[in-house]
Amino acid sequence: MTIQLTSAEIQEIQQLLKDYAPAQAAFTTLEKYNGRFDTSFDELWQEKTSIEVYGNKSLWDSTLKILREELCGDDGFRSQFQEYTKNPASAPLLTGLIVSVTTLSGLPLDPAISTVVVLYLLKVGLKIFCEYTAP
Incomplete structure (x- = not known):
């Protein structure tokens, strides 16, 4: 299921x-791929790194596995995520989540990729993500 x-x-x-310019590339790509996260991620990754997605192993799935290790165990990120879900109209809180993923991941993620x-x-949902992707 996609x-x-x-x-x-x-x-x-x-x-x-609308005032966070780095996210606009993510929205353009998401619109291009009808909101699909995996294909949008792959295209943005290729644009950023010039590394072609190859083989039948999903770069999206591999990245989510690595992010799970970083994000699910980080109490600060979990707290930040909860704050945003309590106030989903807050652009600063959402931007803060994007910046956190960019910096916490340890991966070559730019803000457009982190937005996706x-x-x-x-x-x-973060709890579902953390539980569902648990090894």
Whole structure:
């Protein structure tokens, strides 16, 4: 099953982050791929790193596995995530989540790629993500 954002969800969050320029590339790519996180992530990754996605191993899945190790055990990130879910109209809180994923991951994630990751986490929920992807 593919998890994706609807056009309405993309537009709503895009409006919330209209003043956060790094996220705009994420929205353009998400719209291009009908809200699909995996294909949007792959394209943004390729643009950023010039590394082609290859083989049948999913770069998206591999990245989520690594992020799980970093994000699910970080109490500060979990707290930040909870604050945003209590106040989903807060652009500063959402931007803070994107910046946190960019810096905590230890991966070559730019804010556009981190935006896709954060929107995915918001769509499925952090607790579900952490439990579902547990080894």
